[in-house]
Amino acid sequence: xxxxxxxxxxxxxxxxxxxxxxxxxxxxxxxxxxxxxxxxxxxxxxxxxxxxxxxxxxxxxxxxxxxxxxxxxxxxxxxxxxxxxxxxxxxxxxxxxxxxxxxxxxxx
Amino acid sequence: xxxxxxxxxxxxxxxxxxxxxxxxxxxxxxxxxxxxxxxxxxxxxxxxxxxxxxxxxxxxxxxxxxxxxxxxxxxxxxxxxxxxxxxxxxxxxxxxxxxxxxxxxxxxxxxxxxx
Numbered sequence: 001x002x003x004x005x006x007x008x009x010x011x012x013x014x015x016x017x018x019x020x021x022x023x024x025x026x027x028x029x030x031x032x033x034x035x036x037x038x039x040x041x042x043x044x045x046x047x048x049x050x051x052x053x054x055x056x057x058x059x060x061x062x063x064x065x066x067x068x069x070x071x072x073x074x075x076x077x078x079x080x081x082x083x084x085x086x087x088x089x090x091x092x093x094x095x096x097x098x099x100x101x102x103x104x105x106x107x108x
Numbered sequence: 109x110x111x112x113x114x115x116x117x118x119x120x121x122x123x124x125x126x127x128x129x130x131x132x133x134x135x136x137x138x139x140x141x142x143x144x145x146x147x148x149x150x151x152x153x154x155x156x157x158x159x160x161x162x163x164x165x166x167x168x169x170x171x172x173x174x175x176x177x178x179x180x181x182x183x184x185x186x187x188x189x190x191x192x193x194x195x196x197x198x199x200x201x202x203x204x205x206x207x208x209x210x211x212x213x214x215x216x217x218x219x220x221x222x223x
Contacts, residue, residue, distance in 0.1 A: 036212070043112075043198050043214030044151065085149070098151045 004088045004099035011105045012078050020073040020102055022088030027068050034089040035062065035073045037082075038101070044087065047073065080106050111135050112215040114199050120221045121189060128185045129218045131199030139163070140182035141212070142174060143198040151198070157182050186220075194222045 005023040012018040024033065034049040048055055048062045050071075055062040061074040075082055085101040112133045121127055133140060141164075142154040156164040160176040171187045186193060199215040 034211075038151075041217075043200070043216050044212070045214070046211040049211065087151070100150065 004090060006086075006088055006099045006102045008100070009103040009105065011107060013107050014080060015077055018075040018078045018082070018104065020075075020086050020088075020104065021070065022072070022099065023070045024088070024090055025069045027090055031090040033062065033064060033068075033071050034091050035060070036087045036089060037084040038087065039081075039084045047086070049091070078104075078106050080108060082106055110215075112199055112201055112213050114197075114215040114218045116218060117216065118219050118221075120223065122223055123189055123191060125189050126185070126187045127189060127220070128183055129197055129199075129220070130181070130183045131215060132181050133199075133201040133213070134180065135201055135203070135213060136180075137201035137203045137213070138179060139202045139204065140176065140179070141200040141202070142182065142184050143200060143214075145196045145198060145217070147195070154184075155182075189220075189222045191222050194220055196220070 032049050032051050035047040036044040037047050038044045048057050048060050050062045050064055052064060054064060063072045063074060073086060083104055083106045085103050087101045088099045114129060114131050119127060139156060139158045141156045143151055144154050145151045153166050154168045155174045157176045159179050173185045174182055175185060176182045196217045196219045198217045200212045202212045
């Protein structure tokens with residue numbers, strides 16, 4: 001099963017961009033890359049997903065390496081409300097694998 | 109209106125008891141899931157159902173029995189509760205049977221404590 005590797009934690013200053021990395025060197029050709037986040041005492045929340053091309057939505061951007069072995073979630077301007085655990089997930093027909101996640105701390 | 113709702117939100121019970129957690133989604137999705145998040149915060153899928161049929165069973169003990177009376181409901185019944193069952197259980201739904209194109213919508217979780 002393809003797995004993801006993320007840093008355990010990261011810090012960023014408020015109102016600055018944040019780049020959250022994820023390695024997935026054993027990704028298969030059909031796996032989508034999904035990002036979710038989990039705020040304290042809440043269920044996970046969808047952030048963004050992509051296959052090969054970079055993706056943008058109102059919450060974030062997803063930059064996917066050309067070889068698809070890594071990706072980066074970009075929060076363009078972090079706020080205190082973005083403090084959460086961010087999960088990088090590979091989605092396949094029979095594989096739903098959560099990474100350990102990165103705990104993002106936002107410094108005021 | 110809450111999209112994915114779970115009840116109860118908190119459940120404290122003794123070892124050996126049987127308990128159920130209910131989940132309902134009003135999004136019209138075809139697929140529902142149960143996830144378990146343990147004390148180390150690892151989030152693991154337990155089951156998924158597509159239109160009331162079991163799709164994924166991730167080596168969960170048979171003390172755990174999901175039941176889907178219709179595609180809007182997926183309840184989790186647990187027999188003979190053990191200390192290791194203490195966790196937060198999340199229900200989720202998606203409009204497709206895989207994560208390839210659909211996003212998952214999670215409930216707020218049900219915290220089960222077994223004493």
